[in-house]
Amino acid sequence: MPDRGDHRAPARRAANVRLRAGIAPRGCAPLARSRTLYCAPPVLELIDLRKTHGRTLALDGVSLRVGAGEIVGLLGPNGAGKSTLVSITAGLLPADHGEVRLDLPGGRGGSPRDPAVRRQIGLAPQALALYDELSGAENLRFFAGLHGCAGQQLRVRVDAALEFVGLSERREDRVKTYSGGMARRLNLAAALVHDPALLLLDEPTVGVDPQSRAHLLDNIEQLRAQGKAVLYTTHYMEEAQRICDRVAIIDHGQLLAVDRLDSLLASHAGKPQLVVEFPDGRETVETDDPLASLNALAKDRAPLGFRVERPTLEQVFLQLTGRSLRE
Numbered sequence: 001m002p003d004r005g006d007h008r009a010p011a012r013r014a015a016n017v018r019l020r021a022g023i024a025p026r027g028c029a030p031l032a033r034s035r036t037l038y039c040a041p042p043v044l045e046l047i048d049l050r051k052t053h054g055r056t057l058a059l060d061g062v063s064l065r066v067g068a069g070e071i072v073g074l075l076g077p078n079g080a081g082k083s084t085l086v087s088i089t090a091g092l093l094p095a096d097h098g099e100v101r102l103d104l105p106g107g108r109g110g111s112p113r114d115p116a117v118r119r120q121i122g123l124a125p126q127a128l129a130l131y132d133e134l135s136g137a138e139n140l141r142f143f144a145g146l147h148g149c150a151g152q153q154l155r156v157r158v159d160a161a162l163e164f165v166g167l168s169e170r171r172e173d174r175v176k177t178y179s180g181g182m183a184r185r186l187n188l189a190a191a192l193v194h195d196p197a198l199l200l201l202d203e204p205t206v207g208v209d210p211q212s213r214a215h216l217l218d219n220i221e222q223l224r225a226q227g228k229a230v231l232y233t234t235h236y237m238e239e240a241q242r243i244c245d246r247v248a249i250i251d252h253g254q255l256l257a258v259d260r261l262d263s264l265l266a267s268h269a270g271k272p273q274l275v276v277e278f279p280d281g282r283e284t285v286e287t288d289d290p291l292a293s294l295n296a297l298a299k300d301r302a303p304l305g306f307r308v309e310r311p312t313l314e315q316v317f318l319q320l321t322g323r324s325l326r327e
Contacts, residue, residue, distance in 0.1 A: 043229035049098035073244035122191035132176035147194035181212025269311030
């Protein structure tokens with residue numbers, strides 16, 4: 001029997017990782033807040049990725065699939081391997097081992113190291129990739145041109161991207177005059193202006209006000225409705241719970257779990273807890289039916305109050321990694 005350090009065939013190792021992570025069968029992706037599967041074509045496939053930086057193992061056998069019309073959240077503390085994974089997926093960094101493949105309509109696709117394939121990827125990095133001395137429209141014209149857009153197509157795509165993120169009225173203003181939230185929205189527009197099939201969004205709401213965050217999250221949900229595949233890294237549990245169809249938890253370069261939110265909560269965070277206050281003390285019970293449990297507890301005595309404490313993604317993360325997401 002081979003030890004953990006052997007180099008098994010990528011397909012075999014990837015199959016084992018997918019089974020452990022609970023990823024759906026090929027061509028199917030789990031629907032958020034549902035126990036059914038919808039069969040969507042996979043746009044992105046990561047197979048047994050490994051990467052070292054010097055003596056540091058950044059990625060250790062990571063396999064993941066993102067389907068069309070699906071948002072997969074990637075959660076992990078600093079140094080977990082998120083940025084390395086995004087860089088390899090975008091074709092900016094080679095993997096030491098494994099494969100990244102985009103499967104595109106019409107039989108097109110391949111490795112993002114191929115410039116023609118890379119044009120189907122939109123990257124919104126955590127560090128704003130914008131030119132402060134250019135206007136919003138000039139930034140988008142520049143980035144769209146890099147992806148081969150020209151003429152009428154370029155004008156249409158720039159106008160559509162600015163309208164999509166709500167910056168049409170500020171299109172001719174220099175980026176250095178934008179608020180932090182506006183700059184984040186333009187950063188998203190720069191990632192999608194060339195109409196890619198796959199979007200890599202690395203902490204797209206970091207440092208913005210609540211109103212801008214809500215606007216960005218609405219935008220990302222609209223991208224899912226348009227059939228885009230989205231890989232979304234974040235430190236914000238509430239964002240992952242709101243918009244992600246599946247959540248992947250990564251730590252020390254390994255994917256510890258990949259599943260729908262409800263399945264992650266059921267597997268790693270336990271049942272909801274009903275906490276009831278009585279004149280003579282407090283009672284806490286785990287239950288799948290808080291109302292029935294409350295009625296049973298209150299049958300012979302009147303409660304002073306009660307609350308339901310539901311499992312959270314933070315509890316799942318702590319259970320799997322033993323530390324806080326922000327450590």
